[in-house]
Amino acid sequence: MAEYSALRVLTQGITGNRGWRPAWRKAEPKPRYDAIIVGGGGHGLATAFYLAKNHKLTNIAVVERGWIGQGNVGRNQTIVRSNYLLPENHRFYEWSLKLWEGLSQELNYNVMFSQRGVLNLAHSPEQLDRFAERGNALRLAGIDAELVSREGVSRLCPGLDISPGARFPVIGGLLQKRGGTARHDAVAWGYARAADRLGVDIIENTPVTGFIKEAGKVVGVETPHGQIKAAKVGVSVAGMTSDVMRLAGVDNLPIESHLLQAFVTEPVKPLIHTVVAYGCGNMYVTQSDKGGLVFGGGLDLYNSYAQRGNLPAVHEMTEQLLALFPNVSRLKLLRSWGGIMDMSMDGSPIIDKGPLPGLYLDCGWCYGGFKATPAAGWCFAHTIANDEPHPLNAAYRLDRFKDGRTIDEAGVGPTPRLH
Amino acid sequence: MLIPCPVCGLRDVGEFTYWGDAGVKRPSHREKEAGPWVPYVYERKNLRGKHEEIWQHEHGCRQFLIATRNTETHEVLDAKLAGPFGGDE
Secondary structure (H helix, E strand, O other): OOOOOHHHHHHHHHOOOOOOOOOOOOOOOOOEEEEEEEOOOHHHHHHHHHHHHHHOOOOEEEEOOOOOOOOHHHOOOOEEOOOOOOHHHHHHHHHHHHHHHOHHHHHOOOOOOEOOOEEEEEOOHHHHHHHHHHHHHHHHOOOOOEEEEHHHHHHHOOOOOOOOOOOOOOOEEEEEOOOEEOOHHHHHHHHHHHHHHOOOEEEOOOOOOEEEEEOOEEEEEEEOOEEEEEEEEEEOOHHHHHHHHHHOOOOOOOEEEEEEEEEEEOOOOOOOOOEEEOOOOOOEEEEOOOOOEEEEEEEEEEEOOOOOOOHHHHHHHHHHHHHHOHHHOOOOEEEEEEEEEEEEOOOOOEEEEOOOOOEEEEEOOOOOHHHHHHHHHHHHHHHHHHOOOOHHHOOOOHHHHOOOOOOOOOOOOOOHHHO | OEEEEOOOEEEEHHHOEEEEEOOOOOOOOOOOOOOOHHHHHHOOOOOOOEEEEEEEOOOOOOOEEEEEEEOOOOOEEEEEEOOOOOOOO
16 A cells, blocks of 8 residues: 555544654664765755666665755745757756656655646737747647637636736737646655655755765765765755855856745635746746745846845835736735755756766756756766766756857856846 | 945945856957856856955946955945956957
8 A cells, every 4th residue: 555545544544643654764874875965955855766766776865954845945936847948958848747747646745736837928929929939849849838819818817917008018928738836845755755765865954064085086975974975976956056066176167056036925716827927027926725826036136145035026026926917916925935046057957977076966957946856856866877867968968068068048148147 | 235336335236237256267358269268158156155246336327346245145345346347458
C-alpha cells in the first residue's frame, strides 16, 4: 500500500494516527558518500531523488544550510509553463512539464499541480505578432499554444479590464492550457520524502563552509559538523551560487544575484481562473486555492543578497496588477516575500560539470527555477551520474559564453537584471 | 534606499538607473581577440557585502556615479562621480 493514500488516512484516523513516520529522517552526516548535493532546495532534492531512482546511486547526502523549504522553493509564485521560444529552452521545459503531469503519482505526494492555463497578454499588434511566432515555434515542437483574441481573453478572464480605456489596452494573448500552478512546499516535502525513502541522507542546518581539494580535485565539503567526503559534489544553491563557489576558489561565474519579491492579498471568491502575465511590465498573477491573489515578478534591478521586501517593488507590482484588474484595488496585502535569484548573463540556466574536477553546477535559473524543478533534478542527476550532460541540458554549458553560444530568450544581451 | 548624489544630495533610488559592477575592467578597444572580452562582458564577482557599482542619476543631474553599497543590507556607504566610461583611451 502506498505510504500516503485515502485508505491509509482512514485506517490511521480510526487507530489514533500512531502509524505515521516523519516525512524524512534527521540524518547525521556519514564520513563518506558517493555524491553530495549542496543545497536542499527543490532542485537539490529532485537531483538526489533522480540520482537514487534513475541511476541507483543511493549513498547520497543533501547538505542544506537551513531547513527544507526555507529558501526559494518556498519563495516563488508556483507557476509552471513551457512556452519558451528557443528550442533549447522549450525542449527542456516541456520535459519538465511532462514530469510535472505525473509528479504527484511519482512521489506519492499531492503537489496540487493545477493545469489552469497560462495566459500571456499582448497590448500591441507587434507583441501579438511575436506571440504568434512563439506559438508557432511551440506547436512545431509539439507543445500546446493557442493565440487568443481580445474577446477570447475576456472569456478566459472575465474580471480583466479589456476596455479601450485601459492604461495599456489588451488586444489578445498567448495561452498555454497545460501550464498552471503547483503547491511549492509540497514539491519540496514530496521530493524530500521520496529521496529519503530511497536512502538519501538529508542533512539540515549544516552550511557548507569550504570545499576539500586533493590535487586540484574537489573531494568533499567542510561543515561545522566536520568534513564530509564524496567522489562527486553537486552545487545547486540558486542566488547563493557565487558565494558558495567562491569557497571553492571560483569567483568569475556569469551570474548576478538579484532580489525578486512576490505578494499575496486577502482571499476573495474565484476571480482569476488562469495564470495571467501582464505584457507591458513584468507581473504575473494567479489566484491560490485559498482565494488570495498571488502576484509579483519585478526585480529590484540592483545586485542584492537581502532576502526581504522593499517598498518600490511593492508599488510597481501593485500598479501593474491594478492596471489589469482595477476591481481589486480595495484588497489588502497579507504578505510579501523576497528570494535571491541567480540571474545569468543570457537569462538561461547552467547545468554542467565543472568548473573544477569533481564539481558539478546547477545555477543561473533567473525567474524560472520552480517550474524547472523536475527536469533540472532529472538532468543534473544524469550529468553527475554519467559525467556528461543529458541531451536536454547539453546546451546549458557553463562555457557557452566564451564561444558566443548564448541562449538569450529575451534578446536583451548580457544584462542579467533585464532577463 | 537613498543614494547621496555628489551633485544633488541625498535622493531616492527611484531617480537612479543601475549599470552594474564597477569593478570590471574593459579591454582596450584595439583588442581584436574575443578571449579578453569574456570577463568584461560575462563574468562577475557578484559580491556579498561591500560592492562598488555604477549608477546614473537619470532623473536628476544625469551624472554617472560610483557608489559603494552593501548588497546584504542595501546601505549606501559612499557615492562619487565616475570618470568617462572605462577603457584606456
